């Protein structure tokens with residue numbers, strides 16, 4: 001007998017847990033499927049040394065559950081990956097979510113049945129499941145990619161990707177270790193493993209602007225303050241363009257004296273992490289000259305911290321300016337290059353030519369290694385959705401739809417041709433601390449599906465017009481930021497530039513999380529007008 005539910009959610013990370021809780025609250029029989037052997041999503045997969053949040057504990061958590069707020073205690077300002085994973089396990093237990101979560105269940109495809117208005121979900125090694133609603137909570141940075149370097153499979157030593165780090169860890173003590181990839185993942189790994197390894201060869205193609213921070217302990221007073229102010233903190237984060245509980249800066253980097261600017265940069269650098277990016281000036285993300293001033297400040301910091309001038313120079317981005325890549329928070333990244341056995345190899349001027357059985361060849365120089373680590377990123381935002389067959393009306397997959405028509409979604413929530421399919425953090429959702437749009441998205445979905453039941457609406461489906469509008473709005477707002485010009489130069493993942501052959505498009509909405517939430521509210525207030533299906537097949541797909 002076929003197992004049926006009201007809703008099937010794919011993924012048991014932040015998104016899946018929030019959605020399960022919210023759909024249960026309105027009485028929908030919901031099951032969550034996840035390929036991994038535990039809950040936690042990205043925090044279960046990414047267990048490399050040094051992994052931790054870039055957002056601070058106070059707004060990197062759900063606010064919807066009083067029990068969780070009252071009973072969970074954070075210990076670090078930027079919680080380590082293991083602590084976030086423990087938090088998500090706590091959420092799953094405290095909200096009694098596990099009885100509806102099916103682990104080690106890999107979804108292979110999901111097919112819409114037009115006559116029955118249901119989705120059939122096919123899983124590896126099990127019977128198919130059927131539900132009216134299909135919801136993706138598969139995460140935005142989950143489809144890990146390896147570089148296309150000749151000989152990559154020939155390496156005879158240990159080879160690991162940060163996104164598939166072995167559960168039992170890797171013994172790196174005294175070994176010759178190489179690292180390819182210096183995005184947010186690689187830069188967290190460097191200071192953590194640097195002191196342990198025998199020799200450390202860090203292959204750098206494009207340097208990053210790292211905003212250094214300290215990681216203070218969260219005290220009992222801090223937790224008491226958080227519990228007293230949770231709603232206000234959450235609201236602040238929800239009203240901030242990037243989902244952080246910070247005051248957006250009010251003036252331009254160009255309208256203050258050099259001395260005052262330096263003072264402000266210095267103050268926010270000392271506060272650490274995203275404070276620098278978000279609280280100094282209001283135009284570091286929108287004005288190239290302002291972003292270049294921030295770049296120059298960080299370059300000077302690198303020269304101050306890194307003792308060897310040649311290494312400091314190599315670590316300083318010069319081909320693009322601040323915000324051209326997603327800005328990572330560092331914890332002693334630049335200091336790590338002061339260790340004698342840590343060596344930075346520039347692969348921009350002389351590229352990696354091959355991976356050999358014994359190491360990595362750069363030009364004609366071979367670096368012999370015992371362990372090779374890839375922190376080479378993800379097929380972001382769309383990769384997980386196009387990696388499985390999600391088959392909508394007329395037998396068309398999401399992959400084919402986007403290949404033929406370009407990236408299309410309505411607010412990153414729904415796609416025309418895919419009725420009753422919803423995405424948490426689908427492509428074209430905000431560039432943000434993601435816990436905020438995850439929670440607000442789960443609450444939006446709860447209200448939408450309750451409304452559908454109360455109004456006898458059977459099908460939600462994004463209209464073609466709504467997709468066109470959102471594609472234009474995403475491109476328009478994105479192109480007004482330095483993330484566009486600088487992101488192209490820096491081959492940023494948010495433009496799809498990091499995956500060879502991926503069409504350039506803003507994969508995230510740069511217009512601000514608070515603006516995005518305004519549009520979600522408008523959709524709701526309209527009675528979901530642009531999601532009530534006009535049942536027609538896009539011309540481009542029917543031909």
Ligand code: N01
Nearest residue numbers: 052053054147181182183184185186205206326375376377
């Ligand atoms: O991946 P990335 P990531 N040869 O794509 C290099 C989130 N995150 O996993 O810049 C040589 O940023 C590539 O070089 P280049 C966060 O949103 C969050 O680090 O293309 N190098 C780059 O250095 C983040 O932005 C957290 O020249 C190659 C690196 O690999 C996102 O995940 C922690 C190469 C890839 O960097 C992705 O971060 C971690 C090649 N052929 C991640 N191919 C927290 O919140 C690729 N590279 C804490």
